[in-house]
Amino acid sequence: MTSNTSALTPTARRVLNKVPEITVFFWVIKVLATTVGETFADYLTGTVGMTLTGASLVVGALLVVTLVAQFRASRYVAPVYWVAVVLISVVGTLVTDNLVDGLGVPLWVTTAVFAVALGVTFAVWYRLEGTLSIHAITTTRREAFYWLAILFTFALGTAAGDLLAEGLGLGYLASTVLFAAAIGVVALARYRFGMGAVLAFWLAYVLTRPLGASIGDLLSQSKADGGLGLGTTTTSVLFLAAIAGIVAYLTVTRRDVEAAETAEADHDAAGVAA
Numbered sequence: 001m002t003s004n005t006s007a008l009t010p011t012a013r014r015v016l017n018k019v020p021e022i023t024v025f026f027w028v029i030k031v032l033a034t035t036v037g038e039t040f041a042d043y044l045t046g047t048v049g050m051t052l053t054g055a056s057l058v059v060g061a062l063l064v065v066t067l068v069a070q071f072r073a074s075r076y077v078a079p080v081y082w083v084a085v086v087l088i089s090v091v092g093t094l095v096t097d098n099l100v101d102g103l104g105v106p107l108w109v110t111t112a113v114f115a116v117a118l119g120v121t122f123a124v125w126y127r128l129e130g131t132l133s134i135h136a137i138t139t140t141r142r143e144a145f146y147w148l149a150i151l152f153t154f155a156l157g158t159a160a161g162d163l164l165a166e167g168l169g170l171g172y173l174a175s176t177v178l179f180a181a182a183i184g185v186v187a188l189a190r191y192r193f194g195m196g197a198v199l200a201f202w203l204a205y206v207l208t209r210p211l212g213a214s215i216g217d218l219l220s221q222s223k224a225d226g227g228l229g230l231g232t233t234t235t236s237v238l239f240l241a242a243i244a245g246i247v248a249y250l251t252v253t254r255r256d257v258e259a260a261e262t263a264e265a266d267h268d269a270a271g272v273a274a
Contacts, residue, residue: 018137020256034212037089043232056094063087092154107163114156157209172218179211
């Protein structure tokens with residue numbers, strides 16, 4: 001699972017890496033976005049009163065437009081990238097809700113199906129590209145695999161989080177603690193026992209989804225249902241505001257832009273000045 005740029009075909013569309021540098025900002029926004037994915041989907045179908053199908057069509061259309069902009073960009077653009085992550089988080093929740101609430105598919109089945117789908121995506125991605133590293137998202141095909149994997153991680157995380165908290169009766173607080181502890185184990189395996197960076201990243205990425213979903217339910221659900229009763233509207237607004245603030249900061253400071261891209265931008269600027 002290491003970078004292998006030699007796998008690129010001669011006709012592949014090469015671009016600068018299309019994802020942000022993995023910093024603390026990345027993980028903070030990721031958890032915030034996964035929380036919003038849970039609460040905003042519930043806001044649309046609960047508070048606003050949209051049907052699951054209607055909400056899926058509206059958010060899905062917005063996601064398609066955003067992904068078109070993301071794919072057309074030649075480099076990482078923070079607002080476009082993170083809007084896509086937020087929208088795909090909402091879509092992932094709605095996909096699972098449609099299957100469970102709309103079609104009556106058991107949570108354990110959706111969890112298993114999305115786990116297999118994610119595994120197949122990784123297997124095909126690695127077979128064709130020779131790497132799963134997010135530091136090598138430099139062609140359109142790799143970017144397509146990347147976003148497909150993200151969609152399945154969000155759908156899987158929603159199903160797994162609901163399975164533990166509701167299906168198995170663990171509750172939102174206990175589920176939050178459990179998933180946070182699992183992420184801690186991954187971090188320990190990475191920095192203490194030398195787990196590979198790519199494997200550690202994707203394990204943490206998958207686990208942050210049910211963590212965020214559990215946090216969202218814990219904050220927004222009524223006290224009678226084991227939550228804190230903030231509601232989906234308040235929770236969604238607070239977390240969206242936090243995401244917007246951090247993304248604005250990163251857009252100005254470019255602290256999440258990889259060093260290679262920054263160096264190229266500086267080189268181009270120097271060439272123009274000369």
